[in-house]
Amino acid sequence: MTTEQMPGRVVPTLEAVAARAGVSRATVSRVVNGSPKVTAEVVAAVERAIADLNYVPNRAARSLASRRTQVIALVLPESTAKVFADPFFASIVQGVALALADTEYTLNMVISSETNPDKTRRYLMGGNVDGALVVSHHSGDHSYAQLGASLPLVFGGRPVSESEHSSYYVDVDNVAGAQVATQHLIDRGRRDIALITGPQDMPAGLDRYTGWKQAMSQAGLDTSLVAYGDFSPASGSDAMRRLLADGRRIDGLFAANDQMAAGAYSAIHEAGLSIPGDIAVVGYDDDNFGLMSSPPLTTVHQPSIGLGEAMARVLVRLLAGEPVDRVTLLPTELVVRQSS
């Protein structure tokens, strides 16, 4: 069956409200927008009329006249969408949505296709949104940085290129998180602590490497036990196997994310070693992988919902013309379980 289109306007216009309240449209507009210079009585009358008529302002008209859209875009690269399975991204989206729910802004999710990135760029620049949040895993995705000149932009995750240091971004303090994780292993008496890190073109990979190295150096420990993965479980087992194959002594492992830690688990067990008996393991992300593994994984918890919220809030403040720090770093928290 087919659907008939909706009948004319279901909702009354501002004009109807004005008529009912016995004032001009301009006044109704003022009341709706909370202008201070309207008599209390008039405000009351207008508000009653609004309630009686069940009036809802038309966004399109408002936007056209005011040249503001009240729309904030959340841009996710398609590749990110594919790894949407990563609960981290899901939480960011959730955080953004939650933070925006309390504002006048509407959340517009945009999946920017890799095949046609210009489409997204043009959409963003076409005056269709007041600002955008860009979340990405890979450095390349900061190709949007240029847009920052003409459209308020807030990035999730530190830009890789320092030339982008002029942009606003919110990030979890990866260096500190990795530092604390590694220090925890050191405090537990481990000395030969290996690192499985992520791609070095990704800030998360880089920064966690840095944190590990800082902690190790400060403790006067060797920083050469390093293997690289791509944040996937499979790459974690591979990396661990390579580490073990080297034949060097290892009694601790810091994996730059839980998925790789989970992968490392298999390799460690394969080798007939125990966790944490032979090798104490700490991961990063606090996702399900770590929760469900046995032994449960000690890991670094990231405020992922908080990250989304913070991004949204920074942008909203930016749009309001309020002063905002270009960099917002969110603290992490070590969650100690049985693997260390």
Add this chain to the structure above:
Amino acid sequence: MTTEQMPGRVVPTLEAVAARAGVSRATVSRVVNGSPKVTAEVVAAVERAIADLNYVPNRAARSLASRRTQVIALVLPESTAKVFADPFFASIVQGVALALADTEYTLNMVISSETNPDKTRRYLMGGNVDGALVVSHHSGDHSYAQLGASLPLVFGGRPVSESEHSSYYVDVDNVAGAQVATQHLIDRGRRDIALITGPQDMPAGLDRYTGWKQAMSQAGLDTSLVAYGDFSPASGSDAMRRLLADGRRIDGLFAANDQMAAGAYSAIHEAGLSIPGDIAVVGYDDDNFGLMSSPPLTTVHQPSIGLGEAMARVLVRLLAGEPVDRVTLLPTELVVRQSS
């Protein structure tokens, strides 16, 4: 520091394009909207002008004039947002976003606060969106059903109340999925197959119960080994403990989702029983819980991204006035691993 507001319009108007192409605004509009009755040459000229000027249509103006918003809302109840951790929801969002990326529609994520549901209702009815997708876990959330009369609506998940049978919905075929899962256990030679199901005010809980019962009945098996959970891991262990405490023989278990199956694992192991040796287990959802558990969980895979895509497509077709089935059921697939 504060941010200066953007300078005037960065993007040219349709009028500028018209001038440059030497035609009227109406013609440019026709070209932009793909009207068939424009000479090929004129189309070419206009398109060149558009490209030269880097013109992007203004959504607000277009929407105001056409009385269409080109916006589709994706409504998530706040409680759902909290269980956003559930990868299933994340995937639905992803599917919707992907499906909509190919259309002219824009995705507007709305988190409807439970404390003020009218805000969402008013927003939806205020002519701000062309249609809405409503995804919910709980039956009560179909409180939006009434809106279906005035706004094209597509639900994710079967409505609980049959009085809502007039609405459009897309769902995974839970009954069939549970049936197949249970039949699999039967085929493996299990006879005393318990069920841990979800709340019976949720279609997923209800339908999976139904599927299990159907399979059991058809095989002439007893259908009284039932415990209820709330889809959380904790409720799964509790339910399993209750089941085992009953003292009745159990050699198979169908859990209505993987999280509860994971919970059941602990209870089974606690009791000193083995999986699948003593009890073969099948879950439902195919999420990380099942993947990472040991032994890896046999489960029912749901096309969650597909569900989101299907919802979006149904709505788009609805909006286009094309005929659409009120009910769209998506097939599931049994993923056999080592737990059965």
Add this chain to the structure above:
DNA sequence: ATGAAAGCGCTAACAC
């Protein structure tokens, strides 16, 4: 403090 009036950029009859 309030009203009148001029658009915002586009679409949709209606003419030609």
Add this chain to the structure above:
DNA sequence: GTGTTAGCGCTTTCAT
């Protein structure tokens, strides 16, 4: 096939 002409519903000077 193309141009003309009204608006869409709201905000925003500018008067008063």
